[in-house]
Amino acid sequence: MTEPLLDSYRSSLSGWLRGTAVGLGTILLGIAGFAILIAKAGNWGAWPLLLTLLALVIVFAKWLQTMAAKYELTSERLIVRRGIIFKSIDEIELYRIKDVRIDFTLLNQWVGIGTVTITSSDETTRINELKMRHIGEAQARRENLRRLVDSARRQRGVREIDMVHEDL
Incomplete structure (x- = not known):
């Protein structure tokens, strides 16, 4: 890659926690488990601790998902890096992008x-669109x-030319 890196980003874990119903539910699950553990520990047994542990497992799984995808933008390409152990790199030429x-x-x-x-018309997104979820500053990006x-x-x-074929 010879062109300079203009932007680099990942999905936002803190944005997911604060900006989605599932994220807020995960926070509430963890807080509820912790609060019940403190308030009435003897009556509930280990269940409050399990609620908090479940919330932590959900956050850890989302963190892994966040770390597994990184997006880099240059003046000519959008580079999609995926994976933690087994990695792949896809590049989408910017001139091939049809819609954002x-x-x-x-x-x-x-x-x-x-x-x-x-x-885009690039092989990376020819069949399925590329969805970058929970991106911080999404409108500006x-x-x-x-x-x-x-x-x-x-x-x-x-230049893009759309061909429309109508059956007579």
Whole structure:
């Protein structure tokens, strides 16, 4: 890779915890287990501790998922690095990107995360879209990516033509 790295990011674990119903539920599960353990430890046995342990296991699993995917943006490519033990690297040429969409819930908006979805003619996303979930500063990153896609297309002289075939 000869071009400089412009941005590097992962899914946001703290954004997921604060900005999704499942994340908030996980926090509540852990707090409830801890609170019950302190308030009425003798009556509940080990169940409160198990609730807190379950919450920690969920957070650890989400952390592993977060660490398993990294996205790097240069002026010519979006590089997708996946895996912890077995790794793969995919590169999407920016001029091949057809659409960059952002989706977010009300909770996502409050904490500044979103799902950035990319559709392109590149082999990486030809069949399935690339979904980057729980991305911090998602709106700003989407706009930056859009600007870089337009610039890469202009530099290569690429124009998109949609062919529509209608049966008569």
